[in-house]
Amino acid sequence: MIIYRVAVDAPLAALFDYLPPIDAADASPAPGSRLLVPFGHRQRVGILIEVREESAQPSDKLKAVERLLDPRPLLGPKDLALVRWAADYYQQPLGEAVFTALPARLRTSAPLLDEHEPGARATPLGCATALADLARAPKQRAVLALLQRAPAGLSLTKLGAQIGDCRAALRALREKGLIASCTLERREPAPQVTAPSPPPPYPLTDEQSEATASIQEAFGRFQAFLLDGVTGSGKTEVYIRLVQALIEQGRQALVLVPEIGLTPQLRERFSSRVSGPIAVLHSARSNTERERDWQLAARGEAGLLLGTRSAIFAPLPRLGLILVDEEHDPSLKQQEGFRYSARDLAVRRAQLTSCPVVLGTATPSLETLHNARANRYAWLRLRHRTGQARPPAISLLDIRRQPLRAGLSNVLRSHMRAEIDAGNQVLLFLNRRGYAPVFTCHSCGWVGGCRHCDARLTLHLRQKRLWCHHCDWSQPLPTRCPECQGLDLRMLGQGTERLEDELRPLFPDVSLARIDRDSTRRKGELTRLFDAARKGEIQILLGTQMLAKGHDFPGVTLVGILDLDQSLYASDFRAPERTAQLVIQVAGRAGRAERPGRVVLQTRHPEHPLLQSLLKDGYGGFAAQELDERRAAELPPFMHLALARADAADETLALDFLREARRLGERLDESRVQLLGPVPAPMERRAGRYRAQLLLQCASRPLLQRFLRHWTHALRQLPRRRGLRWSLDVDPQDML
Numbered sequence: 211m212i213i214y215r216v217a218v219d220a221p222l223a224a225l226f227d228y229l230p231p232i233d234a235a236d237a238s239p240a241p242g243s244r245l246l247v248p249f250g251h252r253q254r255v256g257i258l259i260e261v262r263e264e265s266a267q268p269s270d271k272l273k274a275v276e277r278l279l280d281p282r283p284l285l286g287p288k289d290l291a292l293v294r295w296a297a298d299y300y301q302q303p304l305g306e307a308v309f310t311a312l313p314a315r316l317r318t319s320a321p322l323l324d325e326h327e328p329g330a331r332a333t334p335l336g337c338a339t340a341l342a343d344l345a346r347a348p349k350q351r352a353v354l355a356l357l358q359r360a361p362a363g364l365s366l367t368k369l370g371a372q373i374g375d376c377r378a379a380l381r382a383l384r385e386k387g388l389i390a391s392c393t394l395e396r397r398e399p400a401p402q403v404t405a406p407s408p409p410p411p412y413p414l415t416d417e418q419s420e421a422t423a424s425i426q427e428a429f430g431r432f433q434a435f436l437l438d439g440v441t442g443s444g445k446t447e448v449y450i451r452l453v454q455a456l457i458e459q460g461r462q463a464l465v466l467v468p469e470i471g472l473t474p475q476l477r478e479r480f481s482s483r484v485s486g487p488i489a490v491l492h493s494a495r496s497n498t499e500r501e502r503d504w505q506l507a508a509r510g511e512a513g514l515l516l517g518t519r520s521a522i523f524a525p526l527p528r529l530g531l532i533l534v535d536e537e538h539d540p541s542l543k544q545q546e547g548f549r550y551s552a553r554d555l556a557v558r559r560a561q562l563t564s565c566p567v568v569l570g571t572a573t574p575s576l577e578t579l580h581n582a583r584a585n586r587y588a589w590l591r592l593r594h595r596t597g598q599a600r601p602p603a604i605s606l607l608d609i610r611r612q613p614l615r616a617g618l619s620n621v622l623r624s625h626m627r628a629e630i631d632a633g634n635q636v637l638l639f640l641n642r643r644g645y646a647p648v649f650t651c652h653s654c655g656w657v658g659g660c661r662h663c664d665a666r667l668t669l670h671l672r673q674k675r676l677w678c679h680h681c682d683w684s685q686p687l688p689t690r691c692p693e694c695q696g697l698d699l700r701m702l703g704q705g706t707e708r709l710e711d712e713l714r715p716l717f718p719d720v721s722l723a724r725i726d727r728d729s730t731r732r733k734g735e736l737t738r739l740f741d742a743a744r745k746g747e748i749q750i751l752l753g754t755q756m757l758a759k760g761h762d763f764p765g766v767t768l769v770g771i772l773d774l775d776q777s778l779y780a781s782d783f784r785a786p787e788r789t790a791q792l793v794i795q796v797a798g799r800a801g802r803a804e805r806p807g808r809v810v811l812q813t814r815h816p817e818h819p820l821l822q823s824l825l826k827d828g829y830g831g832f833a834a835q836e837l838d839e840r841r842a843a844e845l846p847p848f849m850h851l852a853l854a855r856a857d858a859a860d861e862t863l864a865l866d867f868l869r870e871a872r873r874l875g876e877r878l879d880e881s882r883v884q885l886l887g888p889v890p891a892p893m894e895r896r897a898g899r900y901r902a903q904l905l906l907q908c909a910s911r912p913l914l915q916r917f918l919r920h921w922t923h924a925l926r927q928l929p930r931r932r933g934l935r936w937s938l939d940v941d942p943q944d945m946l
């Protein structure tokens with residue numbers, strides 16, 4: 211007997227057994243192929259996970275697979291092994307996990323985008339025929355007109371898109387011998403740059419060469435590296451050399467980046483230096499583009515796959531190296547649905563593949579640093595900036611009792627003026643978008659709050675709306691106070707929009723650009739602004755953390771950090787780490803070329819220990835201290851966490867559910883796993899739902915894993931409650 215074990219696209223942990231399809235006895239699909247299977251009263255798409263010879267079900271209860279969907283498996287054995295491991299580790303139903311690994315269209319029964327598609331072209335007779343002869347058959351005339359202008363032919367899809375349903379016209383034209391069917395290449399011919407890569411623009415520094423050599427020496431076996439290089443130390447150049455060397459050996463590299471904003475720039479740098487096609491996967495690309503590049507990687511044609519976190523699952527049959535850039539960045543962790551960490555999976559994938567993995571950053575996460583200190587990861591350092599560039603000098607600027615204009619102190623303003631006059635660029639960092647974070651009535655104290663969340667509404671003056679940054683709900687700007695009908699409405703605080711408006715009159719003759727989520731909504735806008743910034747066409751760049759990450763703006767000599775004080779006092783235990791990383795990363799945009807850079811950090815808390823230690827001991831010193839504190843407080847990475855979250859429209863349902871979950875957990879009788887809570891989430895109401903959470907902690911990862919396996923199993927057996935959602939987050943990054 212042949213049994214197919216199938217994962218279906220549903221939140222179900224189980225695999226389901228099926229018999230082979232009835233009328234396809236000779237086709238024997240390999241694991242990783244899609245199948246259409248009967249499921250309940252309908253059909254579903256499934257992925258074949260295993261082929262076995264027996265089933266725990268009696269055979270007369272088993273149904274047959276409806277049909278096979280793919281001529282070849284979409285995922286190879288190692289790809290499947292990774293997804294299975296991830297599903298297991300993150301306690302995610304395998305069905306959901308494995309479908310996450312596929313491009314959107316392939317999660318349905320849609321056929322693989324084929325490289326060929328049917329089309330039609332004009333025959334010599336058709337080319338010679340005068341269109342006027344077809345005056346009485348307008349559809350035929352329209353088709354022929356198009357085909358006469360396209361000697362290579364047009365695909366039926368394109369014809370259909372232009373003319374509508376033209377099947378009858380095509381048939382008629384074919385019968386008259388005016389057109390013929392043909393097959394067309396669907397893919398735009400990939401720019402096959404097979405020319406040898408151009409010579410490197412500069413020799414590597416000693417530190418760069420040493421790092422490159424150590425990693426190259428590990429090709430062909432598993433080894434994790436922390437590439438701990440100060441901002442501007444040329445980590446990207448190390449990546450490029452490694453990828454070149456790997457491609458020369460006929461293997462594939464995977465490069466993960468946290469943000470879409472980083473991909474165009476990196477892609478450009480890679481594509482001018484490595485030969486062959488590069489596949490790029492991120493959410494801003496269309497489904498078709500993504501699927502095409504996914505296949506380019508899966509077929510082994512692309513020597514390099516560059517992508518954001520979900521690219522960790524893309525099949526790469528000749529994978530030989532994984533690079534994770536900005537490994538500390540929280541967006542490498544998926545925060546909803548399948549909550550995986552692409553960075554941690556990168557290490558696991560390298561292990562499964564027996565290849566090296568490199569985690570690169572100027573500000574290592576404490577988890578990674580801990581692994582490097584324990585010698586689990588080899589620790590490579592680039593301590594110096596390349597070329598003439600000096601490390602930026604950071605100074606704290608006490609703004610207590612200082613007059614501020616546009617949120618800027620006199621000192622910062624005069625620095626700005628000086629740099630601009632000298633032909634340099636200035637970057638201002640303010641991590642708050644919108645015009646003002648608070649909109650209030652001066653007479654009665656009313657404050658604009660979200661109807662659906664425990665959150666304030668942010669004023670967006672351009673749109674004349676109050677906006678919730680948590681659920682995206684918005685309302686028109688009131689002209690009177692909704693409470694007292696008063697007219698004295700005021701805005702408090704400063705967001706990037708306001709900064710932009712107030713800055714323009716202070717620097718009237720200076721070109722200025724704001725970069726945040728609002729100003730870059732239009733497709734291509736982000737790339738355009740970054741390009742302009744790099745070319746030096748913009749003198750003042752202002753924006754949110756979008757500006758902070760990994761960008762290379764050689765002309766920036768002054769960075770102003772306007773308002774970090776709030777994050778100095780945030781309650782999340784990761785807040786100090788995040789704040790320190792942000793400061794160092796933003797500061798790292800200054801002085802990356804010949805001209806020295808300086809950083810001015812405005813604060814009302816210049817004596818704050820975090821700022822003091824950052825300034826005195828740099829990120830390394832800060833991180834060492836912070837690790838000691840985490841150890842003392844028994845927090846990650848010395849403790850392993852999982853967070854169960856629940857939410858419901860009903861006020862008590864989520865808490866009730868987690869209380870029951872806690873009881874189930876206690877019944878497992880494992881004293882080494884501590885259950886803390888449940889408690890309402892820090893922001894209890896969000897998007898109209900009440901949220902609660904239960905924290906689990908344990909000093910041993912395997913023990914916590916074993917506990918979670920039994921516990922989630924028990925939780926899934928509980929009767930379903932209407933309107934309740936719950937999820938489990940293993941190694942949570944965001945405790946909100």
Ligand SMILES: Nc1ncnc2c1ncn2[C@@H]1O[C@H](COP(=O)(O)OP(=O)(O)OP(=O)(O)O)[C@@H](O)[C@H]1O
Nearest residue numbers: 412413414415441442443444445446447596597760
């Ligand atoms: N060996 C070298 N000699 C001279 N210049 C170099 C060398 N290597 C890299 N550079 C240049 O130094 C600048 C900084 O390099 P790169 O952007 O790779 O730094 P990075 O370490 O990735 O920085 P960050 O962490 O801030 O993103 C770039 O303009 C790059 O072209």
Ligand SMILES: [Zn+2]
Nearest residue numbers: 660663678681
């Ligand atoms: Zn809201």
